[in-house]
Amino acid sequence: MSKHELNDDSVVVIVGSGAGGGTLANELCQRGLKVVLLEAGQRQSTATFHNDEWFAFNQLAWLDKRTTSGNWRIAKDFPNLPAWICKTVGGTTVHWAGASLRLKEHEFKTKTIYSDVKGANLLDWPITLADLEPYYAKAENKMGVTRTNDIPGLPGNNNFKVMYNGATRVGYKTVHTGRMAINSRPREGRSACWQLGFCFQGCKSGAKWSTLYTEIPKAEATGKLDLRPQSMVLQIQHDKSGKATSVLYADKDGNHQLQKARLVCVAGNSIETPRLLLNSSSSMFPHGLANSSGQVGKNYMRHTTGSVFGVFKEPVHMYRGTVMAGIVQDENGMNPSRGFAGGFELETIALGLPFAAAFLNPGAWGRDYASLLEDFPNMAGMWIVGEDMPQESNAVTLHPSEKDKFGLPIPNVHYDDHPNDIAMRNYAFKRGAAIYDAVGATRTVEVPPYPSTHNLGTCRQSELPRDGVCNKWGQTHDVKNLFISDGSQFTTSAGENPTLTIVTLAIRQADYIAEQCTKRNI
Amino acid sequence: MKRRDFLKTGALVVAGTAVAITGLIPEVRADAVPAFATLKPEEAETLLKMTRQIYPHSKLDDAAYWKVVKQLDTASQADPATAKLLADGVAQLNSSSSGKFAGMSDNQQLDALKGIENTPFFQKVQSVELASLYNDPAVWKALGYQGPAYSIGGYVHHGFNDLAWLPDPPESASPKPA
Ligand SMILES: Cc1cc2nc3c(=O)[nH]c(=O)nc-3n(C[C@H](O)[C@H](O)[C@H](O)COP(=O)(O)OP(=O)(O)OC[C@H]3O[C@@H](n4cnc5c(N)ncnc54)[C@H](O)[C@@H]3O)c2cc1C
Numbered sequence: 191m192s193k194h195e196l197n198d199d200s201v202v203v204i205v206g207s208g209a210g211g212g213t214l215a216n217e218l219c220q221r222g223l224k225v226v227l228l229e230a231g232q233r234q235s236t237a238t239f240h241n242d243e244w245f246a247f248n249q250l251a252w253l254d255k256r257t258t259s260g261n262w263r264i265a266k267d268f269p270n271l272p273a274w275i276c277k278t279v280g281g282t283t284v285h286w287a288g289a290s291l292r293l294k295e296h297e298f299k300t301k302t303i304y305s306d307v308k309g310a311n312l313l314d315w316p317i318t319l320a321d322l323e324p325y326y327a328k329a330e331n332k333m334g335v336t337r338t339n340d341i342p343g344l345p346g347n348n349n350f351k352v353m354y355n356g357a358t359r360v361g362y363k364t365v366h367t368g369r370m371a372i373n374s375r376p377r378e379g380r381s382a383c384w385q386l387g388f389c390f391q392g393c394k395s396g397a398k399w400s401t402l403y404t405e406i407p408k409a410e411a412t413g414k415l416d417l418r419p420q421s422m423v424l425q426i427q428h429d430k431s432g433k434a435t436s437v438l439y440a441d442k443d444g445n446h447q448l449q450k451a452r453l454v455c456v457a458g459n460s461i462e463t464p465r466l467l468l469n470s471s472s473s474m475f476p477h478g479l480a481n482s483s484g485q486v487g488k489n490y491m492r493h494t495t496g497s498v499f500g501v502f503k504e505p506v507h508m509y510r511g512t513v514m515a516g517i518v519q520d521e522n523g524m525n526p527s528r529g530f531a532g533g534f535e536l537e538t539i540a541l542g543l544p545f546a547a548a549f550l551n552p553g554a555w556g557r558d559y560a561s562l563l564e565d566f567p568n569m570a571g572m573w574i575v576g577e578d579m580p581q582e583s584n585a586v587t588l589h590p591s592e593k594d595k596f597g598l599p600i601p602n603v604h605y606d607d608h609p610n611d612i613a614m615r616n617y618a619f620k621r622g623a624a625i626y627d628a629v630g631a632t633r634t635v636e637v638p639p640y641p642s643t644h645n646l647g648t649c650r651q652s653e654l655p656r657d658g659v660c661n662k663w664g665q666t667h668d669v670k671n672l673f674i675s676d677g678s679q680f681t682t683s684a685g686e687n688p689t690l691t692i693v694t695l696a697i698r699q700a701d702y703i704a705e706q707c708t709k710r711n712i
Numbered sequence: 713m714k715r716r717d718f719l720k721t722g723a724l725v726v727a728g729t730a731v732a733i734t735g736l737i738p739e740v741r742a743d744a745v746p747a748f749a750t751l752k753p754e755e756a757e758t759l760l761k762m763t764r765q766i767y768p769h770s771k772l773d774d775a776a777y778w779k780v781v782k783q784l785d786t787a788s789q790a791d792p793a794t795a796k797l798l799a800d801g802v803a804q805l806n807s808s809s810s811g812k813f814a815g816m817s818d819n820q821q822l823d824a825l826k827g828i829e830n831t832p833f834f835q836k837v838q839s840v841e842l843a844s845l846y847n848d849p850a851v852w853k854a855l856g857y858q859g860p861a862y863s864i865g866g867y868v869h870h871g872f873n874d875l876a877w878l879p880d881p882p883e884s885a886s887p888k889p890a
């Protein structure tokens with residue numbers, strides 16, 4: 191590990207150490223650049239992880255107050271917890287389940303292909319699948335994704351057996367244990383999956399890829415990385431020419447520090463990234479940094495989700511083994527005859543008893559709910575993840591009055607389900623229930639969305655500066671040495687779990703940044 | 713945003729915080745009423761019946777619910793506002809024309825609770841119960857959840873794929889373990 195000076199203006203400052211920021215940090219260090227990585231959370235390790243749902247949630251999750259509005263059920267069930275994401279070194283790659291899917295070709299061009307979806311602010315990405323393919327290959331190799339690079343799939347657990355049998359009985363064809371960034375064999379000094387079943391709590395065996403114990407130590411080994419945990423970035427500052435010059439942050443003791451920078455990359459996940467830009471407004475950028483389009487914070491997406499749990503006469507013990515143990519992919523294509531644009535995946539999910547009680551029907555109590563929980567050992571579960579529509583009014587904004595402990599406005603997250611989202615969710619609920627009914631479910635339960643685990647789109651890529659915040663490299667249209675390096679870049683959400691694409695974009699961005707620095711363009 | 717909605721989940725998350733940070737599920741003997749720091753015997757008895765109605769499990773004996781009441785007692789001790797919320801809530805439950813809550817029939821108790829389910833008092837009790845009852849290894853055992861498996865090397869050799877009432881998927885879909 192190295193230490194860079196606060197007044198060293200040759201460093202790249204990266205905000206956030208998750209999928210985007212952690213990967214970018216390593217990629218830039220490997221290319222010889224000096225990096226200061228500022229992370230709001232503490233550093234944990236496989237040794238400090240706990241296989242305990244509530245404990246881990248409190249240890250790892252982002253719990254700073256946020257508010258919500260809109261007609262999504264989250265605003266009712268979890269009004270101060272719109273998103274389930276992490277504040278810790280490694281970001282949400284500590285919590286994530288590991289499902290790693292490429293976006294499909296048509297998903298980069300939904301404005302063209304879905305034509306006019308009323309009320310949706312669709313836009314084509316400024317890149318295509320072909321642009322990303324070589325980088326997807328690098329990302330899959332880096333992350334050790336199963337069913338790529340000759341890495342075998344993971345063995346299916348009981349939860350998958352139920353999904354497989356049900357799905358094939360209703361006629362689905364593409365059903366397997368998925369493409370997972372979880373070792374099925376020891377690889378790169380990390381063990382194979384122990385089937386612990388606590389993937390969401392930090393993988394104690396280290397089998398699951400997380401920037402915490404892959405990218406970050408590799409970057410540290412180069413001697414180029416200065417990682418500063420418990421450093422909350424408050425503002426990005428600029429000079430008279432509109433170039434970013436430095437980053438103001440609060441260190442672990444709450445003292446303000448000013449770090450100079452050659453360039454700044456923001457990867458705080460799709461709520462904090464736009465919040466930081468909005469909180470960095472100045473007389474030159476009165477509506478927030480890099481916001482001449484007015485799109486900073488807009489088009490917030492969170493995927494169309496929901497879960498289906500099935501209860502059976504015989505035991506399942508869904509919580510034993512990988513949480514996302516398998517996938518049904520037949521519904522992920524385009525098929526408007528279903529009554530909606532876009533597609534979705536069905537992936538197994540499992541909750542332990544503490545979270546099952548909290549999430550199966552938030553707020554419910556009484557005999558019926560207690561009896562459902564008594565069926566816990568005989569339950570199987572699956573999660574829906576589908577493309578949701580970008581809407582300009584779905585937005586992260588600054589709260590008009592409430593402030594955080596640093597005196598900065600907290601974010602409000604507004605989300606209305608689009609009719610397309612509702613149609614997809616209702617259809618997917620029925621298909622999920624049909625899968626379980628086909629193998630003898632005595633009861634199926636439709637479970638509303640959890641706080642958002644996938645948060646996307648609030649600083650989207652666009653060809654034209656007026657339509658979005660950054661270009662096809664994640665470089666903001668307005669400030670040449672300011673980059674968006676996380677899921678906020680997504681122009682549309684696509685129907686796949688986003689992290690493989692976030693990592694892919696970060697690797698590609700690193701190439702561009704290194705080249706631009708060499709050419710002295712930034 | 714409606715105030716009670718805020719309270720509901722604020723409370724849910726906070727309860728999780730409280731339980732996880734203390735990390736303690738209190739010890740309670742199966743055959744005796746525990747001692748409380750702030751709750752009066754009648755209050756404790758009312759809360760016991762109330763917590764049983766909120767998440768009623770015939771598989772669980774009173775000890776499981778006394779632990780929840782213990783958590784509420786600890787919360788009262790730590791925070792006077794919580795103590796008042798609980799004391800006032802219990803007093804209100806016990807002031808109904810049908811008599812004391814603990815003496816009511818099951819259905820009367822249910823009706824009484826339905827009448828107050830949107831109050832901060834009910835939601836406080838429910839959220840503490842949610843995060844402590846179902847976080848108790850004794851309850852896991854009774855309800856058939858095995859919990860963490862790290863100390864035994866994971867479920868990889870402990871039944872992660874032992875389901876036998878359905879055929880095994882082909883290896884192309886589900887390869888054999890390493
Ligand atoms: C339970 C769960 C399961 C998931 N499963 C999957 C899956 O199977 N497949 C998949 O593709 N995705 C999954 N995801 C989503 C995945 O984790 C995220 O998409 C991904 O981690 C997002 O990457 P990011 O870089 O945008 O943000 P993050 O990984 O969230 O990293 C952002 C980091 O920035 C830090 N930060 C924010 N603001 C500041 C600031 N102002 N100053 C300093 N630091 C700051 C945060 O503390 C955080 O560490 C899952 C998520 C959850 C919660």
Ligand code: SF4
Nearest residue numbers: 383384386387389393
């Ligand atoms: S199931 Fe596998 S990936 Fe998940 S926590 Fe356990 S060892 Fe890690």
